[in-house]
Amino acid sequence: MNIDFRTPEYTIHRAGERCTNCRICVRQCANEAHLWDEKQKKVLADDIKCVNCHRCVLTCPTRALSISSYPLEFKPNAHWTPHYITSIFKQASSGAMLLAGMGTDKPYPVYWDHLLINASQVTNPSIDPLREPMELKTFLGRKPDSLKIENGELAEKLPPQLELETPIMFAAMSFGAISLNAMTSLAIAAEKMGTFYNTGEGGLHSSLYKYGKNTIVQVASGRFGVHTDYLWAGSAIEIKIGQGAKPGIGGHLPGEKVGLDVSLTRMIPEGSDAISPAPHHDIYSIEDLRQLIYSLKEATDYSKPVAVKIAAVHNIAAIASGAARAGADIIVIDGFRGGTGAAPLRTRDNVGIPIELALAAVDSRLRSESIRHQVSLVVAGSIRCSSDVIKAIALGADACYIGSAALMALGCHMCQKCYTGKCNWGIATQNPSLTKRLDPVVGAERAANLLKAWSHEIKEMLGGMGINALESLRGNRLMLRGIGLTEKELSILGVKHAGE
Amino acid sequence: MQFREGQVRIPSGCAISGIMNRKGNLFSGNDIIKSIALMHDRSNGLGGGFAAYGIYPEYADFYAIHMFYESGACRETTETFLNEHFEIEIGGKIPTRKVASVTNAPIIWRYFVQPKPDRLLQSGLEVDEYVAQCVMRINSEYSGAFVVSSGKNMGAFKGVGYPEDMGEFYKLDTYKGYLWTAHGRFPTNTPGWWGGAHPFTLLDWSIVHNGEISSYDANRRYLEMFGYKCSLQTDTEAITYIFDLLLRKHNLPLDVVVTAMAAPFWSAIERMEPEKRELVKSIRTVFGPLLVNGPFSIILGSRKGFVALNDRIKLRALVAAEKGDYVYVASEESAIREVCPQPDKVWAVAGGEPVIAMLEGVDQL
Numbered sequence: 001m002n003i004d005f006r007t008p009e010y011t012i013h014r015a016g017e018r019c020t021n022c023r024i025c026v027r028q029c030a031n032e033a034h035l036w037d038e039k040q041k042k043v044l045a046d047d048i049k050c051v052n053c054h055r056c057v058l059t060c061p062t063r064a065l066s067i068s069s070y071p072l073e074f075k076p077n078a079h080w081t082p083h084y085i086t087s088i089f090k091q092a093s094s095g096a097m098l099l100a101g102m103g104t105d106k107p108y109p110v111y112w113d114h115l116l117i118n119a120s121q122v123t124n125p126s127i128d129p130l131r132e133p134m135e136l137k138t139f140l141g142r143k144p145d146s147l148k149i150e151n152g153e154l155a156e157k158l159p160p161q162l163e164l165e166t167p168i169m170f171a172a173m174s175f176g177a178i179s180l181n182a183m184t185s186l187a188i189a190a191e192k193m194g195t196f197y198n199t200g201e202g203g204l205h206s207s208l209y210k211y212g213k214n215t216i217v218q219v220a221s222g223r224f225g226v227h228t229d230y231l232w233a234g235s236a237i238e239i240k241i242g243q244g245a246k247p248g249i250g251g252h253l254p255g256e257k258v259g260l261d262v263s264l265t266r267m268i269p270e271g272s273d274a275i276s277p278a279p280h281h282d283i284y285s286i287e288d289l290r291q292l293i294y295s296l297k298e299a300t301d302y303s304k305p306v307a308v309k310i311a312a313v314h315n316i317a318a319i320a321s322g323a324a325r326a327g328a329d330i331i332v333i334d335g336f337r338g339g340t341g342a343a344p345l346r347t348r349d350n351v352g353i354p355i356e357l358a359l360a361a362v363d364s365r366l367r368s369e370s371i372r373h374q375v376s377l378v379v380a381g382s383i384r385c386s387s388d389v390i391k392a393i394a395l396g397a398d399a400c401y402i403g404s405a406a407l408m409a410l411g412c413h414m415c416q417k418c419y420t421g422k423c424n425w426g427i428a429t430q431n432p433s434l435t436k437r438l439d440p441v442v443g444a445e446r447a448a449n450l451l452k453a454w455s456h457e458i459k460e461m462l463g464g465m466g467i468n469a470l471e472s473l474r475g476n477r478l479m480l481r482g483i484g485l486t487e488k489e490l491s492i493l494g495v496k497h498a499g500e
Numbered sequence: 501m502q503f504r505e506g507q508v509r510i511p512s513g514c515a516i517s518g519i520m521n522r523k524g525n526l527f528s529g530n531d532i533i534k535s536i537a538l539m540h541d542r543s544n545g546l547g548g549g550f551a552a553y554g555i556y557p558e559y560a561d562f563y564a565i566h567m568f569y570e571s572g573a574c575r576e577t578t579e580t581f582l583n584e585h586f587e588i589e590i591g592g593k594i595p596t597r598k599v600a601s602v603t604n605a606p607i608i609w610r611y612f613v614q615p616k617p618d619r620l621l622q623s624g625l626e627v628d629e630y631v632a633q634c635v636m637r638i639n640s641e642y643s644g645a646f647v648v649s650s651g652k653n654m655g656a657f658k659g660v661g662y663p664e665d666m667g668e669f670y671k672l673d674t675y676k677g678y679l680w681t682a683h684g685r686f687p688t689n690t691p692g693w694w695g696g697a698h699p700f701t702l703l704d705w706s707i708v709h710n711g712e713i714s715s716y717d718a719n720r721r722y723l724e725m726f727g728y729k730c731s732l733q734t735d736t737e738a739i740t741y742i743f744d745l746l747l748r749k750h751n752l753p754l755d756v757v758v759t760a761m762a763a764p765f766w767s768a769i770e771r772m773e774p775e776k777r778e779l780v781k782s783i784r785t786v787f788g789p790l791l792v793n794g795p796f797s798i799i800l801g802s803r804k805g806f807v808a809l810n811d812r813i814k815l816r817a818l819v820a821a822e823k824g825d826y827v828y829v830a831s832e833e834s835a836i837r838e839v840c841p842q843p844d845k846v847w848a849v850a851g852g853e854p855v856i857a858m859l860e861g862v863d864q865l
Contacts, residue, residue, distance in 0.1 A: 133766075139788075466714035466794045473718065
């Protein structure tokens with residue numbers, strides 16, 4: 001007998017007295033974890049196929065289903081935990097790299113949870129956002145040192161700026177990695193909320209050009225879907241150097257996901273793998289980056305800000321400073337907890353640094369070099385809620401990107417199996433029978449609601465601090481205190497400890 | 501242990517008052533002392549001070565450096581620095597009276613100086629910038645020494661005590677100026693340092709300020725990129741540097757500076773004429789980090805006049821009045837009526853709307 005050592009991660013419970021054998025779960029599960037047994041005339045489950053995405057649980061009309069961890073324990077061992085044992089089983093069987101989706105799930109320190117926000121008491125009144133204006137408007141783009149004013153009029157126009165009504169944008173996720181319905185949802189939500197979504201590296205589907213005003217188009221190492229109309233279509237161009245979930249490596253969209261639409265949008269043959277090289281093959285140095293930045297500016301008549309997205313790695317402060325000097329108008333830093341459609345598991349879980357430390361280090365470095373005000377700083381990779389946004393801005397960010405959180409608004413349950421193409425929520429898949437499950441009108445409503453809710457919360461906390469315009473929080477680290485942090489961590493974050 | 505400004509951030513509430521004669525006629529310090537004394541309860545005896553313009557006509561072309569020293573030794577080391585960088589026309593103690601409530605006064609000196617021509621040439625700086633940098637060096641590098649003021653034909657007089665006691669201590673009744681501002685302090689901590697009292701000054705600028713700004717660290721960190729050292733960690737210091745950066749270094753018109761510091765709301769900007777809208781939008785885009793947020797009322801004094809300003813949602817009191825050539829501003833109307841019982845006009849200053857009083861023939865501060 002041949003044992004392949006695989007055991008289920010989850011077990012599906014079916015309450016027999018509730019199940020009507022309606023077989024909705026069978027049709028809903030793209031992983032085929034639910035099976036109809038013709039002989040017994042009842043629905044059965046194959047636990048090993050379950051990814052715990054809750055699709056069946058939420059679609060079961062009689063609430064007969066629940067899922068829990070598979071009750072199987074290895075002999076306790078603090079070093080050889082089940083994760084490492086089962087990883088070895090998998091690799092010994094496949095001879096392949098382990099893949100993962102979304103951001104790392106390892107228990108690294110979450111610095112957001114070690115930062116506390118200030119509020120006004122007595123000496124300085126808090127401001128009530130229900131009674132007073134509270135402004136979140138944010139501009140991203142290059143800022144001059146001063147203004148040229150002649151006879152009371154502006155004598156020189158500002159460089160191009162992105163104007164955001166709330167400091168939150170939807171992060172780069174490509175058509176291919178996510179479905180057209182998911183992208184359309186984000187595009188509509190961005191338009192509705194006065195912010196931006198990002199095409200990722202998969203080009204811009206012809207149906208999305210009409211949202212160009214709220215689009216940031218990305219140019220990545222594979223140059224998929226990049227052409228003149230594409231560059232002109234958006235309000236800004238983002239050069240993607242790296243991604244927080246997998247710094248230093250490229251991307252791979254398997255041929256099975258490259259259907260007709262993806263093929264046309266990416267400008268590659270149908271069914272072919274779309275492989276993004278690890279580096280841009282025309283950027284081997286900072287001076288090469290400058291050339292690409294200016295090529296893109298030339299191509300668009302200097303009418304759009306150019307962003308450079310880099311993964312948070314050890315030397316991030318120096319790299320960001322180089323990017324600013326190379327002509328980037330916006331620098332995007334993606335922390336190591338950032339999500340992805342597919343990444344080698346060991347890379348995802350071990351490469352890069354937390355965004356909180358990277359952001360603080362970059363902001364401090366750019367200030368010590370007196371160039372922070374010239375560029376905008378956008379952070380991505382692990383923003384979970386409005387207070388994370390507040391903390392990021394107080395540490396020095398101009399705005400945040402949300403990716404995972406945006407997908408959760410559309411229904412993502414963080415099962416981390418995006419790379420299988422079997423996303424039951426119609427998000428990380430190109431299978432038409434699955435993508436149709438996500439109605440872009442409903443998706444847009446939910447994504448916009450998320451931004452609306454977070455914006456309300458940000459205003460509430462801003463008012464509490466006695467601040468009525470977001471720019472007064474930006475880099476205002478006195479509004480933060482650390483809790484449970486070492487001297488070193490406090491010094492990198494540039495904040496005092498609570499009680500100080 | 502008591503902390504000082506610079507070691508810890510000390511917020512404070514306050515009273516402010518200012519009087520100016522637009523024709524440049526000189527008047528004694530008696531009125532400003534009476535005005536600020538009326539608001540006695542707005543301060544708590546932990547800081548009072550005055551800025552006076554037009555008081556040194558005989559040395560009008562010299563930078564008047566007012567100094568606090570903690571000891572004779574630090575006076576000597578600082579004077580070595582002053583001698584290296586300036587030609588000192590004359591220097592000496594600032595005359596004071598004995599006042600029972602004023603104790604622990606530092607050694608208080610003043611010098612009338614000009615930059616040494618060769619040092620100035622070497623530095624490659626504008627003369628004002630040269631003086632400003634020397635002032636910042638003394639304040640940050642010479643422990644025990646503090647530059648109280650450094651402008652021409654003006655001076656700051658301040659210390660720990662109620663403002664009216666400071667006025668008496670410094671014999672301000674014997675000085676004559678065309679512009680006086682005053683400050684009574686109510687710090688929410690217990691510092692006992694004379695340097696921490698207001699006004700805060702740099703070159704000709706003096707600031708008296710009531711409030712606690714919530715944008716302090718955002719303002720400070722922006723200013724530091726332009727070479728300012730916010731060593732006192734006070735709002736007043738930051739606000740002074742904002743004015744200095746925008747008015748002197750960037751040479752921007754006063755209305756632009758006021759728009760940057762107390763910006764109109766976006767809802768109001770939307771309603772402006774297209775050209776004005778673009779200008780104000782650009783100001784907010786570029787100088788957003790210099791928006792002064794949270795409650796404040798300030799009087800910025802300069803050789804050419806003053807501007808008084810409230811935060812944009814008026815979280816602090818500020819009243820203004822006119823009588824003939826005189827312009828008055830104060831935290832309370834009573835403090836104006838105390839010295840000018842029947843003003844021609846008196847009004848509550850709106851949030852974000854500056855009261856500008858300039859000497860005749862001057863159109864920019």
